[in-house]
Amino acid sequence: MREIPQDGVNARIFTLEEAAVSAWPARETMTVTGWLLRFTDGYTHRGNSVATHRFDDASCEDAIAIVEGEYRARSLAPMFHISPVSKPRDLERILHHRGYRTITPTLTCIASTVIARASLPEPREVRASGEPDDDFAQLVQTGSRSEADGRERLDILSRIELPHVCVNAYDKGRAVACGTGTLVSGWVSINMMRTDAEHRRNGHAQRVLAAITRWAESKGVSRLYLNVEEGNHAARSLYAKAGFETEYEYRYSVRD
DSSP, X not given: OOOOOOSHHHHHHHHHHHHHHHHSOOSEEXXXXXXXXXXXXXXXXXXXXXXXXXXXXXXXHHHHXXXXXXXXXXXXXXXEEEOTTOSSTTHXXXXXXXXXEEEEEEEEEEEEHHHXXXXXXXXXXXXXXXXXXXXXXXXXXXXXXXXXXXXXXXXXXXXXXXXXXXXXXXXXXXXXXXXXEEEXXXXXXXXXXXXXXXXXXXXXXXXXXXXXXHHHHHTTOOEEEEEEETTOHHHHHHHHHTTOEEEEEEEEEEOO
């Protein structure tokens, strides 16, 4: 039987894990013993890993073997998303004994729109729309790990059917920062935050966050969340100044 946390903290984490699945739709999915397998092009971890917050009573070892076969069949490395609500509880240990390694420790951070709005500047010189324009796409492409990585992110964005906004911030007419907000399960999920390398540390990302915060409030939503890699200290500092606090940490177990 699928186990859904009843206590307050884990129930919120479970909700955020569910929301993250909807806010970042993979190109192909399938379910194995309650786990959700996600397949795209192999670049973004969330779009190419197993969401493990749901699990039916089953043999974990047998389920892992099925997962490995499905990913190998698509020329992808088997990868599991590990969070405080992953099931079964000893999944990470089991994977470790099968030769998996841990990568990309990441923090999920949350904020209220009231605190964020009070902490951020006015969203001047921004453009908000329901779909990405050429400026947005260019910022995502140049700010991603590779051109193919950027294409996958834009492809995922094109599949989002939930209410969402794409924001560009400008400096002297030039697009210098961008980000998205997606309304899901009573939260707004913030993704694809990018700032042009020559224009960083000038407050442009703050204006993007401010515009997404205003959009969230216009939709009647008062809660924001985002994910930031643990080692990205510049981004963590930006989000902390905007009122975001760490809710939990997650990571990935991958087998090469």
